[in-house]
Amino acid sequence: MSKKSGIFYIVLIFGVLAFFGLFPFLAQEKTYSENENRYLDTIPKLTKDEVLSGKFQKKFESAFSDQFAFRDRFMEISTETKKILGLKEAGGAYFGKNNYYFAKTRNQEIDQKQYLKNLRFVEYLGSRNKDKTSLILVPSPAVVLKDKLPSCAPYYDAKAMYKEEASILKETKDVDVYTQLSEYGKQENTGKNQIYFKTDHHWTLLGAYAAYEAYCIQTKQNVHTYGYFSAKKVSDSFYGTMYSKVLDPFAKPDDLYAAVNVPQAEVICDGEAKKGIYDVEMLLKKDKYAYFFGGNYAKTEIKSHSSGSGKMLVIKDSFANSFVPFLMEDYNDITMIDLRYYRSSVNKLISEKNFDRILILYEMSNFANDINLYKLVH
Amino acid sequence: MVFSSLVFLCAFFPVVVGIYAICPLKYKNFWLMLSSFFFYAWGEPVYVFIMIFSTVFDYINGRLLEYFDLKEMEAVSKENCRKAVLFISVFGNLAILFVFKYFDFLITSWNQATSSELGLLHLALPIGISFYTFQTMSYTIDVYKKEVKAQHNLIAFGMYVSMFPQLIAGPIVRYRLVESEMRNRTVTVEQWVHGMRRFLIGLGKKVLFANQIGALWDDISGTAGSGLSMAGAWIGAIAFTFQIYFDFSGYSDMAIGLGEMFGFHFPENFLHPYEAESITEFWRKWHITLSGWFRDYVYIPLGGNRSGIIRQIFNLFIVWFLTGFWHGASWNFVLWGLYYFVLLVLEKLFLLKETERWRRLFRHLYAKFFIIVGWTIFANEDFSQLESYLKTMFGVNGELFNSEAVYQFRTYLPLMVILALASTRIPGFLYNKGKDLLKKSGWKFILEHGEKLENGVCGAATVVILVLSLGMLISGSYNPFLYFRF
Numbered sequence: 001m002s003k004k005s006g007i008f009y010i011v012l013i014f015g016v017l018a019f020f021g022l023f024p025f026l027a028q029e030k031t032y033s034e035n036e037n038r039y040l041d042t043i044p045k046l047t048k049d050e051v052l053s054g055k056f057q058k059k060f061e062s063a064f065s066d067q068f069a070f071r072d073r074f075m076e077i078s079t080e081t082k083k084i085l086g087l088k089e090a091g092g093a094y095f096g097k098n099n100y101y102f103a104k105t106r107n108q109e110i111d112q113k114q115y116l117k118n119l120r121f122v123e124y125l126g127s128r129n130k131d132k133t134s135l136i137l138v139p140s141p142a143v144v145l146k147d148k149l150p151s152c153a154p155y156y157d158a159k160a161m162y163k164e165e166a167s168i169l170k171e172t173k174d175v176d177v178y179t180q181l182s183e184y185g186k187q188e189n190t191g192k193n194q195i196y197f198k199t200d201h202h203w204t205l206l207g208a209y210a211a212y213e214a215y216c217i218q219t220k221q222n223v224h225t226y227g228y229f230s231a232k233k234v235s236d237s238f239y240g241t242m243y244s245k246v247l248d249p250f251a252k253p254d255d256l257y258a259a260v261n262v263p264q265a266e267v268i269c270d271g272e273a274k275k276g277i278y279d280v281e282m283l284l285k286k287d288k289y290a291y292f293f294g295g296n297y298a299k300t301e302i303k304s305h306s307s308g309s310g311k312m313l314v315i316k317d318s319f320a321n322s323f324v325p326f327l328m329e330d331y332n333d334i335t336m337i338d339l340r341y342y343r344s345s346v347n348k349l350i351s352e353k354n355f356d357r358i359l360i361l362y363e364m365s366n367f368a369n370d371i372n373l374y375k376l377v378h
Numbered sequence: 379m380v381f382s383s384l385v386f387l388c389a390f391f392p393v394v395v396g397i398y399a400i401c402p403l404k405y406k407n408f409w410l411m412l413s414s415f416f417f418y419a420w421g422e423p424v425y426v427f428i429m430i431f432s433t434v435f436d437y438i439n440g441r442l443l444e445y446f447d448l449k450e451m452e453a454v455s456k457e458n459c460r461k462a463v464l465f466i467s468v469f470g471n472l473a474i475l476f477v478f479k480y481f482d483f484l485i486t487s488w489n490q491a492t493s494s495e496l497g498l499l500h501l502a503l504p505i506g507i508s509f510y511t512f513q514t515m516s517y518t519i520d521v522y523k524k525e526v527k528a529q530h531n532l533i534a535f536g537m538y539v540s541m542f543p544q545l546i547a548g549p550i551v552r553y554r555l556v557e558s559e560m561r562n563r564t565v566t567v568e569q570w571v572h573g574m575r576r577f578l579i580g581l582g583k584k585v586l587f588a589n590q591i592g593a594l595w596d597d598i599s600g601t602a603g604s605g606l607s608m609a610g611a612w613i614g615a616i617a618f619t620f621q622i623y624f625d626f627s628g629y630s631d632m633a634i635g636l637g638e639m640f641g642f643h644f645p646e647n648f649l650h651p652y653e654a655e656s657i658t659e660f661w662r663k664w665h666i667t668l669s670g671w672f673r674d675y676v677y678i679p680l681g682g683n684r685s686g687i688i689r690q691i692f693n694l695f696i697v698w699f700l701t702g703f704w705h706g707a708s709w710n711f712v713l714w715g716l717y718y719f720v721l722l723v724l725e726k727l728f729l730l731k732e733t734e735r736w737r738r739l740f741r742h743l744y745a746k747f748f749i750i751v752g753w754t755i756f757a758n759e760d761f762s763q764l765e766s767y768l769k770t771m772f773g774v775n776g777e778l779f780n781s782e783a784v785y786q787f788r789t790y791l792p793l794m795v796i797l798a799l800a801s802t803r804i805p806g807f808l809y810n811k812g813k814d815l816l817k818k819s820g821w822k823f824i825l826e827h828g829e830k831l832e833n834g835v836c837g838a839a840t841v842v843i844l845v846l847s848l849g850m851l852i853s854g855s856y857n858p859f860l861y862f863r864f
Binding site for chain 2: 002003006007009013014016017018020021052054057060061064065068074076077079082085086087090091107108150151152153
C-alpha cells in the first residue's frame with residue numbers, strides 16, 4: 001500500500017469520527033424531536049456526585065446519541081440495514097405489507113389481569129347506569145388487517161379477549177365494531193377506503209365511521225350515512241406515530257380526512273374555550289391526528305348547535321377524537337373525559353349531569369394496559 | 379465504557395489515538411495508562427481504584443521477587459522468600475476476585491443449602507476484573523519462574539494492566555508477550571490501516587451481526603416457559619450460539635485492531651471455532667487465551683498428563699471446573715464447565731477415535747449439537763429455567779412448533795445463513811480466490827492498479843460498516859454487554 005493512500009484512509013476515518021464527536025458540543029442543542037415524537041436528552045451538567053455514581057456518564061451517553069449529527073438519517077440507515085438483513089421489525093413495529101406499520105403487540109405485551117380488572121370497572125359503571133352504558137373496544141389495526149402483517153408474525157389474541165369482554169359485561173352493552181370494521185377492511189385499502197392509517201396507530205375517519213355505524217345500529221339509534229358528513233381531505237402528508245418508530249425513508253404519507261358537515265359547536269377543553277372541534281394549527285405539526293380537538297384533554301365539553309338534544313358522556317382514549325364528531329348532530333351536549341388526566345370523581349360528574357348515554361371507547365390494547373380505569377368506581 | 383458505544387467511537391477513540399500519535403515515545407505509555415484509567419472509570423468510577431491497587435500490589439510483588447533473587451542469601455531461604463511472595467501475590471489476586479465476584483454467590487448458596495441467613499456484601503461486580511487479575515497473576519508467576527524480568531517502571535506496568543483495548547473482554551495478554559513492545563514499539567502506516575480495518579470489522583461483527591441475532595435470543599428467552607415450542611427453543615439456542623461468537627470474537631477483533639494501532643501484537647483469541655469437528659478442536663479455537671492461561675498456570679503445574687490417566691482426568695476436572703466458574707459466579711457456569719470436562723474426557727478416552735471414522739458431515743453435526751446444547755446451559759442462569767428450556771428443546775414439554783417459531787425461522791433465516799458463512803473461513807477463501815482470478819485474467823488495469831483497487835475496496839467496505847454501525851447505535855437498537863458476569 002502506498003503511504004499516501006494509507007494516511008488518507010486513517011485521516012478520513014478519524015476526521016469523520018471527530019466531526020461526529022464534536023458536533024453535539026458545537027451545534028445548537030435540540031430539545032424535541034418531532035420525527036420521533038419525544039423529548040431529547042441534552043448534555044448534562046458535571047457534578048461530582050453524579051460522576052461518582054455513574055449517573056452523569058449514563059446521561060451523557062444518552063444525550064450524545066440524541067444530539068448526534070444527522071440523527072434522523074442514521075436512524076433511517078439503521079431501519080434499511082435491518083430490512084436488508086431480512087428483519088421484519090424495528091423499534092417495536094412490524095414492517096407490514098403495502099407500507100403499513102403495526103405496533104408489535106403480542107400476548108406478552110397485554111396485561112391480562114389488568115384487562116379483566118378494567119372490564120369489571122366498566123361493568124360496575126354499567127350496572128349503576130343501566131340501559132345507557134356501552135363499551136367499544138376498538139381492534140388494533142393489525143387485528144383487522146391481519147393479512148397486512150408479515151406472515152405468521154405473532155400478535156395478541158383479540159378474539160379471546162372479545163370473548164372475555166362478552167362474558168364479563170352484563171349490564172353494559174358490548175358494542176361489536178370488529179365485524180363492521182372487517183367488512184370495511186375487505187374493500188380496497190387505498191386512499192379514501194382505508195380504515196386505519198399506514199403510518200399511525202389510529203383509525204382513519206372511515207374507520208371511526210364504521211364504528212359509529214355499528215354503535216348506532218346496535219344501540220338502536222338513528223344512523224347518518226358516511227356521505228352525509230361529507231369527508232374532506234385536510235392533509236396529504238401525515239407521518240404518524242408508527243412512522244416515528246421505524247423512521248423508514250420509504251414510508252408513504254397518509255391522507256387525513258375530517259367530517260365537514262357537522263354542527264357548529266362551542267368547545268371547552270380543560271376550562272379553556274377552543275375555536276372549534278378542529279385545530280387547524282396541528283396540520284402544520286407532525287402529529288396531524290391532533291387536528292381532532294387539538295389532542296387529548298382531561299375534560300372536553302362540546303355544546304353543538306344541532307337539532308338533537310341528547311346529553312352524552314364519552315370516557316375514552318384518543319381513538320374517540322375522530323369518532324365523536326359523528327355524534328354531534330344527535331347530541332348537543334357531549335362531555336369527553338380522558339381518565340389518564342381526569343382527576344375528579346366520574347360518578348359525581350354523572351350524577352350532576354344526568355347523561356342520556358355513556359360510552360366508553362378505547363383501543364383494545366390501550367384498554368387492557370391502562371391503569372386508570374379504577375377511577376370509574378370512584 | 380464499551381467499544382460499541384457512540385461516546386467511545388466518536389469522542390474517546392479519536393482523542394486518545396490522536397494524542398497518542400503525536401506524543402513523544404517516552405510519554406506514550408503514560409498517556410495510554412491515563413486514558414485507560416479514564417476508560418475504566420467512565421463505567422466504574424469507584425472500582426478503578428481496585429485496578430490501581432492491583433497494579434501497585436503486583437508491581438511490588440514483582441520487585442520483591444527480583445530483590446530476593448538477587449540478594450545474597452542461603453539458597454533454601456531464598457527459595458522460601460520467593461515462594462512466600464508468590465503466594466501473597468496469587469492469594470491477594472484471588473482474594474480480590476473472590477470478594478467481588480464469588481463471595482455473595484457462595485454465601486447465597488450456603489444460605490439456601492442450610493437455610494441460614496448469613497449477611498451478604500452486595501457488591502457490584504467490577505467489569506473486567508477476571509481479565510485483569512489473570513493478567514497480573516501471569517506476570518508474578520512468570521517473574522517467579524524467571525521467564526520474565528521484573529518491571530521497574532511503574533507506569534509501564536500500570537499501562538500493561540490497565541490497557542483499555544483488552545481490559546474488559548480480553549484477549550488475556552500475558553506479560554511476556556508484550557514485554558519488549560512496552561519498551562519500544564513502532565507503528566507503520568500499514569499497521570495503522572490494518573489495525574483500523576480489523577477494528578471496524580470487529581465493530582461490524584458486534585453491532586451488525588451479534589446484536590441483531592441477539593435480539594432474537596432476547597425475545598425467545600423472554601417467552602420461555604409459556605408458548606415456547608421445540609422449534610422455537612432450537613432457534614433461540616442457535617441464535618445465542620451465533621450471538622456469543624460474533625459478540626466475543628468481534629470484541630477480540632476490536633481489541634487486537636486497537637492494539638495494532640498502538641504498536642502491540644496481541645494474541646489471536648478465536649480461530650473459526652464453529653468449524654470444529656470435535657469438542658477438543660472447538661476448545662483449541664475458542665477463547666484461546668483463556669484456555670492457554672489455564673493450561674499453563676493450572677493444568678501443567680498440576681502435573682498435566684505426565685502422571686497417569688487417572689491423575690490427568692482429575693487435573694482436567696479442576697481445570698474445567700475453574701474454567702466454568704471463571705465465566706460467572708453461578709452454578710450454571712460450573713455445570714457448563716463440567717459438561718465440557720465430561721465431553722473432553724470421553725473424547726480423550728475413545729470418542730475422538732470413534733468420530734474420526736465418521737463422515738465429515740456427521741462429525742460437524744456431532745460437534746455443533748454439543749456446542750449448541752452447551753450454550754443453552756451457559757445462557758440460562760436459573761436452573762429451573764434451564765431445565766424447562768432443555769425439556770422444550772428435546773420435546774418433553776411444549777408443541778413441536780408454532781406460528782411464532784415459523785415467523786422467527788422465516789425472518790431470521792437469511793441472517794442466520796450469513797452468520798453461518800461468516801463464522802467460517804469461506805469468506806476469506808472466496809476473497810482470495812476472487813483476487814487470484816482477477817489477477818490471472820490478465821486485465822491490464824488489474825495488473826497495474828490491482829493493489830490500489832484492493833485498498834480502495836477494503837477501505838470503502840470498512841467505511842460502510844462504520845456508517846451502518848453508527849446507524850444501529852444511534853437508533854438505540856438492542857446492544858447488550860455480555861461480559862458483566864466474567
